[in-house]
Amino acid sequence: MANENCLEGVKCPKCEQEDVFKIVGVSTFTVLDDGTDVHGDVEWDDDSTCTCGGCSWVARLGDFRKGPDVTLHTLPEETQRRLRRHASHCSPEGFDMSHWEIYENETSVVVQCIRCMTVLVMLAKKLEGE
Numbered sequence: 417m418a419n420e421n422c423l424e425g426v427k428c429p430k431c432e433q434e435d436v437f438k439i440v441g442v443s444t445f446t447v448l449d450d451g452t453d454v455h456g457d458v459e460w461d462d463d464s465t466c467t468c469g470g471c472s473w474v475a476r477l478g479d480f481r482k483g484p485d486v487t488l489h490t491l492p493e494e495t496q497r498r499l500r501r502h503a504s505h506c507s508p509e510g511f512d513m514s515h516w517e518i519y520e521n522e523t524s525v526v527v528q529c530i531r532c533m534t535v536l537v538m539l540a541k542k543l544e545g546e
């Protein structure tokens with residue numbers, strides 16, 4: 417289920433898990449000589465450092481919030497087959513989002529293998545609103 421409270425819109429763009437995140441927050445502690453147990457609200461924002469509890473990807477929280485425009489599942493069938501074929505010899509332990517770097521440049525969507533850095537796919541980008 418999608419997050420609706422503290423983690424609204426937060427989902428790991430690498431492994432797609434959305435349950436556990438480690439976020440570096442800021443809090444003000446009341447400290448006495450014998451210790452502390454009182455602190456105020458913990459604050460964080462989209463610039464806070466966040467680590468995915470699933471794949472340990474580290475990025476700004478904001479980068480988790482927007483999610484990828486493209487995921488493995490939105491790629492065309494033929495493209496997914498090519499990636500699977502590549503993964504079968506490059507990554508024997510499995511085929512998942514953490515194996516790929518998916519990013520966009522001006523004109524295309526690029527899928528790159530994290531292991532061998534081979535660019536597997538370059539798809540022409542759809543125009544806004546298409």
Ligand SMILES: [Zn+2]
Nearest residue numbers: 428431468471
């Ligand atoms: Zn992850």
Ligand SMILES: [Zn+2]
Nearest residue numbers: 506529531532
């Ligand atoms: Zn590879």
